[in-house]
Amino acid sequence: MSGISAETREWLDNLGIEIVDEEAWLDALTHGSFEADSDYERLEFLGDRVLGLSVAEWLFAENNAPEGKLSQRLNALVSGQTCARIARKIGLPEHVRLGKQARDDGARNSDNILGDVMEAVLGAHFLDHGFASTRDLVHQWWAEELKGDLGQAKHPKSALQEWAAGNQRKPPEYELIDRSGPDHAAQFTVRVSVHKVGSAEGTASSKQEAERRAAQAFMEQYG
Structure with a gap:
């Protein structure tokens, strides 16, 4: 297995991250398409839990919202889309190790992949530096979203479900109408319809x- 590149070392150093277990960091930055013995998936599993607890602790300490509101915010803050946005903010995409076909297919810009790698990075940091330090890193990187x-x-x-009920309409129906692209850079198109009102796509x-x-x-058009 090749080592971490000089560019990636410099990037991590600029982020204030000290590498202890180089193999863990290589795994965290490696997609399954890259020719290597392992990839980010196990560390993604770990980092997902570290991220969830770090954000949940912050939310619990910072406001007195009920459980439902806390869960709503937590789900948004740890979503794949949010993780991908943070990944781009810290310059992660250029350091993900991808196979040629995945690169050609645009995997470096995939929200799914960037979100997963972001979690794997947190998993590697947790193994190197423990929970408290990784929690502080999450609070730093997620500061804008948290506040x-x-x-x-x-x-x-x-909102759409409540709108339909409030207007005596049948519940909205969601239908997957298109799926395109390779698995690691798939695009899904869904149509939502409300009987005798209309439909919209995303x-x-x-x-x-x-x-x-x-x-x-749908809500922007009919709500």
């Missing part, structure tokens, strides 16, 4: 996000 209103507004799917790199966008588009 903003992400997740405070009602989820578009919930496209994203995950079915859940496509449904959210479709619901949002």
Whole structure:
């Protein structure tokens, strides 16, 4: 296995991250398409839990919102889309190790892959430096999102469900109408319909996000 490149070392150093276990960091930055013995998936599993606890602790300490509101914000703050946005903010995409076909297919810009690698990076940092240090890193990287209103507004799917009920309409129906691209850079298009009202569509790199966008588009048009 080749070592961490000089460019990646410099990037991590600029982020204030000290590498202890180089193999863990190589795994965290390696996609399954790259010719290597292992990839980021196990560290993604670990980092997901570290991220969730770090954000949950911050939310619990910073406000007195009920459980439902806390969960709503937590889900938004740890979503794949948010993780991908943070990954881009810290310059992660250029340091993900990808196979040639994956690179050619645009995997470096995939929200799914960047979100997963972001979690894997947190997993590697946790193994090297423990929870407290990784929690502080999460609070630093997520500061803008934590202090903003992400997740405070009602989820578009919930808003649409309530709108339909309030207008004596049948519940909205979601239908996957298109899936394109390779598995690691897939695009999903979902149509949401409300009987005798209309329909709207949304496209994203995950079915859940496509449904959210479709619901949002419906509310903007008919709500």
